Each structure stands twice: as C-alpha cells, then as structure tokens.
Amino acid sequence: xxxxxxxxxxxxxxxxxxxxxxxxxxxxxxxxxxxxxxxxxxxxxxxxxxxxxxxxxxxxxxxxxxxxxxxxxxxxxxx
Amino acid sequence: xxxxxxxxxxxxxxxxxxxxxxxxxxxxxxxxxxxxxxxxxxxxxxxxxxxxxxxxxxxxxxxxxxxxxxxxxxxxxxx
Numbered sequence: 001x002x003x004x005x006x007x008x009x010x011x012x013x014x015x016x017x018x019x020x021x022x023x024x025x026x027x028x029x030x031x032x033x034x035x036x037x038x039x040x041x042x043x044x045x046x047x048x049x050x051x052x053x054x055x056x057x058x059x060x061x062x063x064x065x066x067x068x069x070x071x072x073x074x075x076x077x078x079x
Numbered sequence: 080x081x082x083x084x085x086x087x088x089x090x091x092x093x094x095x096x097x098x099x100x101x102x103x104x105x106x107x108x109x110x111x112x113x114x115x116x117x118x119x120x121x122x123x124x125x126x127x128x129x130x131x132x133x134x135x136x137x138x139x140x141x142x143x144x145x146x147x148x149x150x151x152x153x154x155x156x157x158x
Contacts, residue, residue, distance in 0.1 A: 006085075006120050021121075025140055032136065034124040041085050041118040042100075047111040057111065061104055 001046055001054045005062060006075045008039035013071045042066060043079070051078065080125055080133045084141060085154045087118035092150045121145060122158070130157065 009015050018037040025033050044061065046054045058076050067074045088094050097116040104112050123140065125133045137155050146153045 004085075006083075008120065008122065018121075021144070025144060028143060030136065030140060032126040032133075033140070034126055035122075036124070037122045039120040039122070041087065041120040042097075043087065043114075043116045043118070045113040045115070047113055054111075057109065061109060061112070064107060065100070065104060 001048060001051065002079045003044045003046070003055065003058045004077045004079050005042040005044060005058065005066060006039060006077075007041070007062075007067050007072050008074070009037060010071055010073055039072075040066075080127060080130065081158045082123045082125070082134065082137045083156045083158050084121040084123060084137065084145060085118060085156075086120070086141075086146050086151050087153070088116060089150055089152055118151075119145075 015037045021038065022033060022036045025036070044058050046057050048054050048057075055076060055078070062074050062076070063069065094116045097114075100117060101112060101115045104115070123137050125136050127133050134155060134157070141153050141155070142148065
C-alpha cells in the first residue's frame with residue numbers, strides 16, 4: 001500500500017531556502033512570481049491490506065522521524 | 080494562483096537519502112515498511128488570472144531551475 005507524505009513549513013516559519021530559489025527565479029526574469037516555499041515529499045510503501053492500519057503506521061513514522069512537528073505540517077495521501 | 084510542484088527521483092535512480100530514512104525507521108521497529116523514497120515539494124504562487132498561462136510559467140520554472148530533468152520527474156497541480 002502506497003502513501004505520499006507532503007511536509008511543509010508552517011505558515012509563520014521563515015523559509016530561507018525558498019527565498020533563495022525565489023530570488024534566483026526573479027533574477028532569471030520570472031517577474032510574476034509572488035512566492036515560493038519549499039518542503040519535502042516522501043513516497044512510502046507499507047505492507048498490509050488494511051488501509052486504516054497502514055495509514056496509522058505512516059502517521060507514526062511522520063511523528064517519530066519524518067516531521068518536525070514544531071515547525072512543520074504534514075499531509076498523508078493514499079496513492 | 081497557487082500551484083504545488085512535486086519533484087521525485089526517477090524510478091531507476093538510487094535514493095541514498097531515502098535508504099537512510101528507511102533503515103532508521105526499520106531500526107525503530109517499523110517492520111512492515113517496504114520502501115521509502117524522498118523528493119522535493121514546492122508551493123509556488125504566481126500572479127495572473129489565466130490558469131494555462133500561469134501553469135506554463137510554473138512549468139518553465141521547473142525546467143529551468145527546480146528540476147534536474149536527467150534524474151528527476153515532476154508533477155504540477157493547481158491548489
């Protein structure tokens with residue numbers, strides 16, 4: 001069973017990496033770019049046929065390792 | 080207009096970072112984890128009301144800077 005996990009910085013957390021990317025794109029002539037924020041993306045495959053149990057497992061992985069809950073939000077989707 | 084861009088390594092490209100994450104999770108007791116691959120995620124906001132023009136701009140950004148087309152795939156979604 002496959003899930004995608006998207007990890008993004010919380011709204012009020014500064015994103016220096018995204019800022020550098022934005023400045024670079026603007027310098028390359030992309031004038032209509034308003035903002036860009038960078039996050040992480042995981043494709044997780046777990047064994048088992050029960051979707052809710054599998055999703056719980058992925059949620060546990062997020063909380064224990066993949067996501068820093070103080071500064072990041074995350075979203076799990078079945079794919 | 081907001082778009083999400085998901086950048087993933089192509090299927091046949093090794094993902095050492097994902098491998099480290101996988102090993103760590105298995106060592107933490109997640110035995111039913113089959114595979115995990117890491118990618119990047121961008122939230123891009125561009126000006127303008129025409130979706131197709133905006134999407135083209137985002138696509139140009141991907142090709143010129145955000146994505147290494149030799150080893151990475153990308154997907155653009157309107158959010």
